[in-house]
Amino acid sequence: MITNNLQLNENGKLKHFLSIEGLNKxxxxxxxxxxxxxxxxxxxxxxxxxxxxxxxxxxLFFEASTRTRATFELAAQRLSADILSxxxxxxxxxxxxxxxxxxxxxxxxQVDMFVIRHQDxxxxxxxxxxxxxxxxxxxxxDGQHSHPTQGMxxxxxxxxxxxxxxxxxxxxxxxIKHSRVARSQIHALNILNTGQVRVIAPRTLLPEQTEALGVxxxxxxxxxxxxxxxxxxxxLQKERMTGALLPSEQEYFRQxxxxxxxxxxxxxxxxxxxxxxxxxxxxxxxxxxxxxxxVILQQVTYGIAVxxxxxSMIASQPV
Amino acid sequence: xINPATQQDEITDIFIENQLIIAIGDKPQxxxxxxxxxxxxxxxxxxxxxxxxxxxxxxxxxxASIASETRAAAMNGITSLCIPPDxxxxxxxxxxxxxxxxxxxxxxxxxHIYTIGAITRKLNGEHLSNMGTLKLxxxxxxxxxxxxFANNLVQRRAMEYAAGQNMLVVIQPYDHAxxxxxxxxxxxxxxxxxxxxxxEAAETAALAxxxxxxxxxxxxxxxxxxxxxxxxxxxxxAKKDGLPITADVSMHQLFLTDRDIDYFDTNKLTIPPLRxxxxxxxxxxxxxxxxxxxxxxxxxxxxxxxxxxxFPSAEPGISALDTLLPLLFKLVEEGVLKLPQxxxxxxxxxxxxxxxxxxxxxxxxxxxxxIVDDQCHYQCDSARFLSAGKNTPFHGWDFTAxxxxxxxxxxxxx
Numbered sequence: 001m002i003t004n005n006l007q008l009n010e011n012g013k014l015k016h017f018l019s020i021e022g023l024n025k026x027x028x029x030x031x032x033x034x035x036x037x038x039x040x041x042x043x044x045x046x047x048x049x050x051x052x053x054x055x056x057x058x059x060l061f062f063e064a065s066t067r068t069r070a071t072f073e074l075a076a077q078r079l080s081a082d083i084l085s086x087x088x089x090x091x092x093x094x095x096x097x098x099x100x101x102x103x104x105x106x107x108x109x110q111v112d113m114f115v116i117r118h119q120d121x122x123x124x125x126x127x128x129x130x131x132x133x134x135x136x137x138x139x140x141x142d143g144q145h146s147h148p149t150q151g152m153x154x155x156x157x158x159x160x161x162x163x164x165x166x167x168x169x170x171x172x173x174x175x176i177k178h179s180r181v182a183r184s185q186i187h188a189l190n191i192l193n194t195g196q197v198r199v200i201a202p203r204t205l206l207p208e209q210t211e212a213l214g215v216x217x218x219x220x221x222x223x224x225x226x227x228x229x230x231x232x233x234x235x236l237q238k239e240r241m242t243g244a245l246l247p248s249e250q251e252y253f254r255q256x257x258x259x260x261x262x263x264x265x266x267x268x269x270x271x272x273x274x275x276x277x278x279x280x281x282x283x284x285x286x287x288x289x290x291x292x293x294x295v296i297l298q299q300v301t302y303g304i305a306v307x308x309x310x311x312s313m314i315a316s317q318p319v
Numbered sequence: 320x321i322n323p324a325t326q327q328d329e330i331t332d333i334f335i336e337n338q339l340i341i342a343i344g345d346k347p348q349x350x351x352x353x354x355x356x357x358x359x360x361x362x363x364x365x366x367x368x369x370x371x372x373x374x375x376x377x378x379x380x381x382x383a384s385i386a387s388e389t390r391a392a393a394m395n396g397i398t399s400l401c402i403p404p405d406x407x408x409x410x411x412x413x414x415x416x417x418x419x420x421x422x423x424x425x426x427x428x429x430x431h432i433y434t435i436g437a438i439t440r441k442l443n444g445e446h447l448s449n450m451g452t453l454k455l456x457x458x459x460x461x462x463x464x465x466x467x468f469a470n471n472l473v474q475r476r477a478m479e480y481a482a483g484q485n486m487l488v489v490i491q492p493y494d495h496a497x498x499x500x501x502x503x504x505x506x507x508x509x510x511x512x513x514x515x516x517x518x519e520a521a522e523t524a525a526l527a528x529x530x531x532x533x534x535x536x537x538x539x540x541x542x543x544x545x546x547x548x549x550x551x552x553x554x555x556x557a558k559k560d561g562l563p564i565t566a567d568v569s570m571h572q573l574f575l576t577d578r579d580i581d582y583f584d585t586n587k588l589t590i591p592p593l594r595x596x597x598x599x600x601x602x603x604x605x606x607x608x609x610x611x612x613x614x615x616x617x618x619x620x621x622x623x624x625x626x627x628x629x630f631p632s633a634e635p636g637i638s639a640l641d642t643l644l645p646l647l648f649k650l651v652e653e654g655v656l657k658l659p660q661x662x663x664x665x666x667x668x669x670x671x672x673x674x675x676x677x678x679x680x681x682x683x684x685x686x687x688x689x690i691v692d693d694q695c696h697y698q699c700d701s702a703r704f705l706s707a708g709k710n711t712p713f714h715g716w717d718f719t720a721x722x723x724x725x726x727x728x729x730x731x732x733x
Contacts, residue, residue: 180513209506209507212510
């Protein structure tokens, strides 16, 4: 479908990191392998390597974020980059400056890499289309479209616990419709040849033609969880109640909340994941979140290594 | 010469005196030509009529103006424009109508401009506008553009009052709640790109209600910029039931689908959105069987900044005057319509729906005539557009027809 793949240079190497879609298995595997090598760095007492020394990374967050922003900052710092983190609420965007002008002004400060989160789907592509040659864009979440580093850290987590993807059954549960994380996970799982990808959600939280993404659709959680190897829970945003998408948090938890009993429907060695921030008692029971099958906090740790991997792969390309 | 009104398609001579056509075929006695235009090897057609064209004046002259857009229209074979009321200020009183005509006159009257007046004051959907006064001022129809009526009762009364004034009502079926913040057709593409979706029902649910209100009020109603297959079915049925309705489709809907958005191409952001392949096929079929009476450009010229934004934040619309005629010939080339039928959809049909004094080549008619070279080959180049808006999804397309001469009321436009 992609006629103009902005993400790759003429040698097929990563130039920007905008979406999982459009990348091949080799690149995804390469990211996972590189991240693997960085986990040893993050475990050392001196957690720094000089790969991005002398480079400037600008974190541009137009939307709130805790995990993603912090781990991108740590990743850049551990690669020895100089970091500029911009709080957009106090920046010129609120004074009416256009997105493009904000970008051009920062570019004039000789930023090498932009990490961008923005509420519009396609905003990362928009930035990548307009940056100067040699400047890279990393998508830290664009609207409901893509959150590729989250997708890759989830793949990293799965591979660490399950080895390979071919024979796995993975279920993604919750608000697929509004989730850029789910879209990135689905693309990544399919590119990595995962045995089966399921999505489980009420009709109002599924987009039209979800099947076209390459998944099996379930509306019944118990049925969908049967014999899965990996359960990925998505965050339920509270705004969904006011938008008439769901009747109540109670009903949602009753039908789609992950309880200890329901975890038993999955394979005995199944892992439970969540991109955070989680709503305890709404989409996931505390005992599951803190239980032995949960790998939720490891996901956060792996996020640093994966983001270091992507940044270093982009930086290693001649511009 | 092709003249849909008389179904003429023949090689002949046209004689023009002052503003009018005075004879076709044999030279009238005592006629001596001051100027002879040799159109041999080319097509002579009635000037095209575009019933949905935004000229951005008054109010948005950083995008385009009456001067820029009437010239672009005329040079591209469009000799009459109907402009919707959502200018700034809104066309809800006779002073604005006069201002528009005055601007057109100042710009040299390169096109006939017909105004569509606001059916509610300030398009607020609550208070009826002075419809009778707007009619006297020259408005050819009434519409609430894309603004909602406060409720069905106001809409019913507005349509009733308009019907009492013998005014045509123009409606773009639009359910605001179902449109929500959507920016792409609800389908596989919007799902994949995470774009807020616009369901088909955002159009069809509104259309079903609108058709019922036509049945209730008897208001002669024209439905603009239809985009869904189901809408075509509903209009076909309503026509069968004898309701006084007509409909148009935007030219771009006959060529593009949501898949053309590809990777967030803001030049393909439109309202209503580009729909599916099946919708496109049904719109073409509706055009063939007459369910859809005519074609419009839905011209919306923009400044470059309006499109230099992420897809959901960019402004919708296409600059369409420069591509209307070449795309009409492409429809013929693709076998959708025969040439006279195609010309009919942009001349006689819109003229009869909006009761405009133009649209045919006949003695006594206004000499709104264009000459078209339909044997040329060129690539569409947005940089060469005459419209101030360069926002087109057709840049790079191969075209085979262009206008060589335009005459508006007997005057050659340059």
